[in-house]
Amino acid sequence: MTIPTVTLNDGNQIPxxxxGVFKVPPADTERAVAEALEVGYRHIDTxxxxxxxxxxxxxxxxxxIPRDELFVTTKLxxxxxxxxxxxxxxxxxLDKLGLDAVDLYLVHWPTPAADNHVHAWEKLIELRDAGLTRSIGVSNFLVPHLERIVEATGVVPAVDQIExxxxxxQREVTDWAAANDVRIEAWGPLGQGKYDLFGVPAVAEAASAHGKSPAQVVLRWHLQHGFIVFPKSVRRERLEENLDVFDFALTDAEVAAIDAxxxxxxxxxxxxxxxEVN
Ligand SMILES: NC(=O)c1ccc[n+]([C@@H]2O[C@H](COP(=O)([O-])OP(=O)(O)OC[C@H]3O[C@@H](n4cnc5c(N)ncnc54)[C@H](OP(=O)(O)O)[C@@H]3O)[C@@H](O)[C@H]2O)c1
Incomplete structure (x- = not known):
């Protein structure tokens, strides 16, 4: 199975x-990531x-697996x-990951109260120029934060990773990103299991129409919007399920119903x- 790649604004490719390994317990992470790599994942977000x-x-x-076949993201x-x-x-x-460089390094949150995300962004530019990360981006940046770092440095982040x-x-951020050649990474793509996403009629009906699970429908909705996703699961069967989303497509009407x-x-x-995160 081939996972499609997206081209970032610096020319690099990302699956x-x-x-994603948020909340994967440290003691279980080697097992979980090894299983993810076995079933075909090549992009890890930590x-x-x-x-x-x-x-x-x-x-x-x-x-x-050869290093150049893997895409590894970590965050400051x-x-x-x-x-x-x-x-x-x-x-x-990098020491913990056992790597010479990551593929993508992100400023994890803008921390507006500390008022230091412009400095952090300037440092990430230096880290990229030093070869410690191939691409650089941000996470949880809203439009004012994005505008500020671009105005200060002239360097546009490759991605913004947002809930x-x-x-x-988050249409305000996605519209800005589309206009400024920034790719969106959707975190919590399944809503972190915190609301009954899978019971919403638009999702349940598309799942039954395609013979897919509600999670697969939601992931497909992300992919068809061009978002980059990395759903988290500690269960092998769900790792496989979440990867098995390339043999069907939602109709325009199904996408619109989920948009609503x-x-x-x-x-x-x-x-x-x-x-609120500082
Ligand atoms: N930048 C940031 O601030 C930020 C914040 C949060 C997350 N992230 C990144 O985004 C990744 C994904 O987001 P997330 O982990 O918060 O939430 P998520 O992927 O939306 O949801 C994970 C939850 O969904 C369950 N799940 C996974 N696959 C499922 C399936 N096929 N059917 C039913 N339930 C399923 C998982 O349970 P089991 O594990 O029990 O299967 C887990 O409880 C993270 O791992 C992390 O890499 C970034």
Missing amino acids: QLGY AAIYGNEQGVGAAIAGSG WNDRHDGDEPRAAIGES LHPAYQ IDPGDGSGRVSAHPD
Whole structure:
């Protein structure tokens, strides 16, 4: 099975579907990532704060898969934006991952109260130029944060990784990203299991029409919108299910019905708001 790739604004390619390891317990991460690689995933999304980079690295080392066939993302945590901390932080992440460079390094949150995301972004540009990461991007950045870093540096992030699922579609950010050649990575693509996404008629009806699971329909909706996704599961059968989304396509009407799930008032958000994380 071939997973489609998306071309980033720096010319690098990223597999559109990957495996995210938020809340995969550190002691279980090597097993889970090894299974993900066995069933065909080639893109892993982790973060320093997840505490499981070492397990990701062990699974990569044990897999025997050539480095250039893998895409690995990790993220700079909020308390390491200042001074030369970003360089120290990526060094620690690379040691744990057992890699010379990651494929994508992200500023994890804008931390507006600390007012230091422009500095963090300037540091990520240096890390990319030093060859420690091939691409750089941000996460949880809203339009004012995005505009500020681009205005300050002239460097447009390759991606913005944001909470995005049918109940919370963040159209202001996705419109800005489309206009500025930034790819959207949708975190919590299944709504983190925190609302009854799978029972929503538009999802349930499309699932039954295509003989697919509701999770597969939601992932397909993301892919057809061009979003990059990396659903998390610790269960092998779900790893396989979440990857098995390339043999069907939602109709335009089915996509539109899922588009209409978002009430548009922000009430579908299931996790923290970027202004509140500092
Ligand atoms: N940048 C950020 O601030 C940020 C924040 C959050 C997440 N992320 C990234 O995005 C990735 C994905 O988001 P997420 O892990 O928060 O949420 P998610 O992928 O939307 O949902 C994960 C939940 O869905 C369940 N699940 C997975 N596949 C399923 C299926 N086929 N059917 C039914 N349930 C299923 C999982 O349970 P089981 O494990 O029990 O199967 C887990 O409880 C993360 O792992 C992380 O890499 C980034």
